[in-house]
Amino acid sequence: MRTMQLTFAVMIATLLTCAKMQLSAVYAAADAGAPAMTPTQALAQLIEGNRRFQRDANSHPHLHAKRRSELAGGQSPFAVILSCSDSRVPPELIFDQGLGGLFVVRLAGNTVTRAGLESIDYAVGHLGTNLIMVLGHESCGAVKGALSECVSKPAAGLPEIFANICPAVDQARRKGGDNLESSAIDLNVTDQVKILERSPVFEKRVADGSLKIVGARYNLESGKVEIINSGD
Numbered sequence: 001m002r003t004m005q006l007t008f009a010v011m012i013a014t015l016l017t018c019a020k021m022q023l024s025a026v027y028a029a030a031d032a033g034a035p036a037m038t039p040t041q042a043l044a045q046l047i048e049g050n051r052r053f054q055r056d057a058n059s060h061p062h063l064h065a066k067r068r069s070e071l072a073g074g075q076s077p078f079a080v081i082l083s084c085s086d087s088r089v090p091p092e093l094i095f096d097q098g099l100g101g102l103f104v105v106r107l108a109g110n111t112v113t114r115a116g117l118e119s120i121d122y123a124v125g126h127l128g129t130n131l132i133m134v135l136g137h138e139s140c141g142a143v144k145g146a147l148s149e150c151v152s153k154p155a156a157g158l159p160e161i162f163a164n165i166c167p168a169v170d171q172a173r174r175k176g177g178d179n180l181e182s183s184a185i186d187l188n189v190t191d192q193v194k195i196l197e198r199s200p201v202f203e204k205r206v207a208d209g210s211l212k213i214v215g216a217r218y219n220l221e222s223g224k225v226e227i228i229n230s231g232d
């Protein structure tokens, strides 16, 4: 199962590399904006915003007409968030960010797909974003579904969302423990971080430290985002 997922990761990365020239042409209209933040600065900004959110002390930054006008000519988001579609986990709100701050890719189960990887590559390669966060969350319906679906059928026959989570479910079952669902949620985040780190489009940047990929988990009640893969 694990091999299958890695094979999938290599496949989408290869396809992306092939498509890179075309994407570059499409995105040739370079997006202007403020100098890019370092990965450390970007992560600090996310954590600080999440602290405001937890305390009900949101500053609701960058939501005014002046900001819309500033952004009309281009964008330079400081972080990419790969997160679940769950209505309880909207990245801009839980990190207390406004327009132009976050480049968000959302789908149930927060897994890496080809289109998702291409989207993330656009932010990293063309918008100057130097931090990627994979964000899972407590009580994720996609992980719950995978916990039941991955048992009875081979991953190849499952919907893509479940098939992408099955390796984490397998690891969680082997690991054991009291809370299989919680373990699978965290392992799924870690799997997606590894897939991104090993992607040919990001691996050099990760190795030289100019790009950081972190994994995190959101707690529904406290509102806290906890870092589970620091990228260090």
Ligand SMILES: [Zn+2]
Pocket (backbone or CB within 6 Å): 084, 085, 086, 108, 109, 137, 139, 140, 141, 142, 143
């Ligand atoms: Zn979810």
